[in-house]
Amino acid sequence: MTIPDMDSVAHPQERRFNPYTENGGTILAIAGADFSVIAGDTRQSEGYSIQTRYAPKVFRLTDRAVLAVNGFAADGNMFVKKVKQRLEWYRHAHAKDMPLRAIARLIQTMLYGRRFFPYYVYNILGGVEEDGTGAVYSFDPVGSYEREACRAAGAAQSLVQPFLDNQIYFKNQQAAPGTSHPSHLPLETVLSIVIDSFTSATERHIEVGDGLEIFIALAKGRTLQGMESIRGLQELTVTEDGERLFVMRRDLKKD
Amino acid sequence: MFRNTYDSDNTVFSPQGRLHQVEYALEAVKQGSAAVGLRSKTHAILLALKRSTGELASYQQKMFRIDDHVGIAIAGLTSDARVLSNFMRQQAMGERMMFNRPMPVNRLVSSIADKAQVNTQEYGRRPYGVGFLVIGQDQSGPHLFEFSPSGNSYEYYAMSIGARSQSAKTYLEKHYESFADCNLEDLIRHGLHALRETLQQDKELNVNNTSVGIIGPVGQHEKPISPLGSFRILEGDNVEVYLQSMEKKEEAPAPASVPDAAPAPTADEDVQMSG
Numbered sequence: 001m002t003i004p005d006m007d008s009v010a011h012p013q014e015r016r017f018n019p020y021t022e023n024g025g026t027i028l029a030i031a032g033a034d035f036s037v038i039a040g041d042t043r044q045s046e047g048y049s050i051q052t053r054y055a056p057k058v059f060r061l062t063d064r065a066v067l068a069v070n071g072f073a074a075d076g077n078m079f080v081k082k083v084k085q086r087l088e089w090y091r092h093a094h095a096k097d098m099p100l101r102a103i104a105r106l107i108q109t110m111l112y113g114r115r116f117f118p119y120y121v122y123n124i125l126g127g128v129e130e131d132g133t134g135a136v137y138s139f140d141p142v143g144s145y146e147r148e149a150c151r152a153a154g155a156a157q158s159l160v161q162p163f164l165d166n167q168i169y170f171k172n173q174q175a176a177p178g179t180s181h182p183s184h185l186p187l188e189t190v191l192s193i194v195i196d197s198f199t200s201a202t203e204r205h206i207e208v209g210d211g212l213e214i215f216i217a218l219a220k221g222r223t224l225q226g227m228e229s230i231r232g233l234q235e236l237t238v239t240e241d242g243e244r245l246f247v248m249r250r251d252l253k254k255d
Numbered sequence: 256m257f258r259n260t261y262d263s264d265n266t267v268f269s270p271q272g273r274l275h276q277v278e279y280a281l282e283a284v285k286q287g288s289a290a291v292g293l294r295s296k297t298h299a300i301l302l303a304l305k306r307s308t309g310e311l312a313s314y315q316q317k318m319f320r321i322d323d324h325v326g327i328a329i330a331g332l333t334s335d336a337r338v339l340s341n342f343m344r345q346q347a348m349g350e351r352m353m354f355n356r357p358m359p360v361n362r363l364v365s366s367i368a369d370k371a372q373v374n375t376q377e378y379g380r381r382p383y384g385v386g387f388l389v390i391g392q393d394q395s396g397p398h399l400f401e402f403s404p405s406g407n408s409y410e411y412y413a414m415s416i417g418a419r420s421q422s423a424k425t426y427l428e429k430h431y432e433s434f435a436d437c438n439l440e441d442l443i444r445h446g447l448h449a450l451r452e453t454l455q456q457d458k459e460l461n462v463n464n465t466s467v468g469i470i471g472p473v474g475q476h477e478k479p480i481s482p483l484g485s486f487r488i489l490e491g492d493n494v495e496v497y498l499q500s501m502e503k504k505e506e507a508p509a510p511a512s513v514p515d516a517a518p519a520p521t522a523d524e525d526v527q528m529s530g
Contacts, residue, residue: 081352085348085352088344088348089344092320092344240478
């Protein structure tokens with residue numbers, strides 16, 4: 001008697017509504033000495049279809065905090081709305097904006113609060129800390145978080161993060177003899193790395209493309225240092241003599 | 256009168272058709288220190304007199320921000336004010352979340368009026384002991400509303416509540432026709448004069464006891480803020496420049512000392528100090 005091949009045996013199936021879906025896209029954030037850059041492509045897809053070529057994934061929370069959300073777009077958008085509401089309550093109670101590391105901890109508690117029906121979102125929070133340093137915090141869907149110098153998340157994470165490890169952390173490469181790797185990169189270099197990351201990801205990953213939105217958060221007193229005339233740069237700052245926030249958009253390939 | 260037997264239960268009318276508990280709640284508002292509100296075509300402002308229990312104490316906060324486009328000044332029980340302003344904030348945030356637009360001011364005021372009315376008709380509950388002056392801005396321009404614990408709310412060109420507010424009302428009634436075309440600095444000056452009427456004999460307005468709330472475009476003495484029209488509260492040293500622009504008390508209408516950037520004030524009638 002032969003053992004039946006398990007694949008051809010009938011067995012019970014359960015059909016259920018799947019509350020989640022993947023909407024593609026990629027986000028990236030890099031922290032400098034006194035600035036932070038947070039970027040995301042603008043394509044939203046489901047499977048092989050494009051839902052829209054422009055759906056923002058990166059949002060201004062305050063003049064010094066920017067949140068990028070990626071994964072399931074409906075959860076991402078709702079989560080951002082709820083974070084903004086919590087920040088508004090903080091403003092009512094304290095008459096000032098929430099500091100960045102406090103926002104990071106808040107995001108953890110909000111995500112873990114839904115431990116048993118999670119927000120299917122990979123969050124990256126970027127901005128400027130109270131002490132003026134650039135910061136990036138990355139989260140998993142249930143709130144595990146860590147402060148880092150750089151992080152990529154989303155569809156093309158596996159293409160972009162290794163590139164960043166090499167170009168930001170200088171992994172697996174030696175500095176020229178007699179020199180050492182810079183401990184902090186200038187804004188111009190970081191922006192080039194971001195744009196190159198996305199154009200490359202667009203080449204090789206179908207879910208990445210259409211457009212790129214880059215937010216730049218600057219510490220108090222720091223200028224753009226010659227980058228003021230960069231094409232399409234728009235200031236979003238609300239407060240006087242505090243941190244400054246800018247956004248710029250670029251096209252990415254639409255195929 | 257029969258007042259005393261009909262005034263313990265909220266749900267009992269007096270023979271004259273009055274609810275005494277509600278009227279006593281209105282008394283609590285009259286005990287609070289004065290707040291004045293007035294509006295022009297472009298701005299709506301609130302001015303409040305902050306009280307302190309003594310020289311060592313801080314001054315009681317009289318103004319609260321509800322949303323970017325709405326602010327309130329309170330008179331009466333501060334604890335009740337915090338509860339109601341919290342409710343207003345929830346309402347305003349909820350409307351933004353659901354309808355993707357700021358809450359219209361009249362709807363916001365109606366929502367607390369309806370909430371306060373419940374406490375005038377349910378057994379065992381007491382009315383709120385606080386009145387508000389609400390300023391806000393929506394598509395139909397700047398607005399000023401009064402909310403009272405009776406559950407009534409009205410829109411006004413100018414209004415005052417709290418202790419000795421009748422003196423402020425007298426000033427406002429005298430001058431209100433000129434408010435519509437005032438610029439922000441003149442409007443604040445009128446408001447400060449009205450507020451000054453409510454002071455007792457030897458007191459004066461200073462940077463510690465005066466609070467100004469503004470809705471509308473940025474004024475000459477303010478640093479640029481955005482978004483335009485946001486509600487902001489001026490306190491402390493920020494109020495000094497406006498206090499300086501007031502006319503001196505009990506002087507003949509001589510030209511007032513004008514800060515450099517402000518336009519010349521209109522020829523004011525005598526500003527009388529109340530007794």
